[in-house]
Amino acid sequence: MIPKRKVIPMTSINSFPEPLRQKYEKLQSILQQLGSVAVAFSSGVDSTFLVKVAHDVLGDKAVAFTAASDFVPQRDVDDAKAFCAKEGIEHHTVPFPILTVPHVEENPEDRCYFCKHALFAHMKELAAERGLAAVVDGSNLDDDGDYRPGHKALKELAIVSPLHEAGMRKADIRALSKALGLPTWDKPSFACLASRFPYGTALTPEGLARVNRAEEFLMAKGFRQLRVRAHGEVARIELVPEDIPRFLEKGLREETAAYFKHIGFAYTALDLLGYRTGSLNETLHDDVETAENP
Known part of the structure; x- marks a missing residue:
């Protein structure tokens, strides 16, 4: 049993409308119930917010994993390292030869499925080696309307999406990120x-x-x-x-x-x-x- 870690939301978050405060508190509760997590951390808006809150809630039971591949600019890997060093979050760069994954190089319409399935399966193995209970990612409600075959892979692998479970949209994440003082609150969106x-x-x-x-x-x-x-x-x-x-x-x-x-x-x-x-x-x-x- 992992002892509960007391989390006190910042005053700026307490001043938010009740629906947004409830989402933030629900996110904290989801992470607390998981007990320990490996966060798929890209250094984007969503995953930066998620890894910050996960660390606030779980302390050293929240570990960040950042994929390093031909699909990811080195600047994003460097940003992830710098953020985790500043926040005191355990961080691991995961070299991943993505172009060797079957079907990815050919770039079919469902390329994202093959990519995410291979990458997150690897992250699950790394998380299990460290005794972490779950792998979590930064998907949110705004992702639901898109054609995203990668989501099928996440479901098959039982990857947890706490922001989605908490009912958060991108605007919520940006607002809460700003309240937490995260530098990514207005970071432009990016994709591989x-x-x-x-x-x-x-x-x-x-x-x-x-x-x-x-x-x-x-x-x-x-x-x-x-x-x-x-x-x-x-x-x-x-x-x-x-x-x-x-x-x-x-x-x-x-x-x-x-x-x-x-x-x-x-x-x-x-x-x-x-x-x-x-x-x-x-x-x-x-x-x-x-x-x-x-």
Whole structure:
């Protein structure tokens, strides 16, 4: 029996409307009942909030695992390490050769299922070796409406989604993250680098690294919420609409095209509809619902 750890919500959280306070307290209760957890920690908004609350509730019975693969930019792994070091959370980087998983390299429409099943099965093994009762992830209610075959894998492996069980949506998580003083409260949404390629396009380390370099170039220019989708030799840039005029200013547009050509794209295009989740799913057949890849 693990002794109960007293958790006192911050004053800023106590000032929140009752429904949000109840979700926060329910999340604490869910984690307390689990007793010990391995948190799949990507350093994104959801998993950062989850690992913080899990550590507040369970102390050293909450351990963070961060996958390191060709699908994950090194900056995210570094952010995860830095956050856990600052918070005193035990953290393990999990090297994972994702492109060796059957079917993943071919990038079928259900690629996410094969990827998540392999990765979370491995995390379950690591958690069991450390005597941790459950593996938890940052899925929330806003994920329910999307085409996400990876969720099937999570269910098959009995991965627990405490944020979802607590009835939290992305807006709740951002608000509570801000109240807790987490630096990720307004972090742009991100998805694995595989989501930059149309289904059926083979995934390679070189191609994944290329789109990552392209996105990091734009981030260095001050753009925050963006995607660079790779269509063969063409890079299709998605920016939020308010950022498009700045991108079109003389100089930046030419500099971007030159850099993208330098890293291997023959052509660079700007998507006039701007950034939107799951844009590569817009050509899927009707029996596949909406977005898998944010």
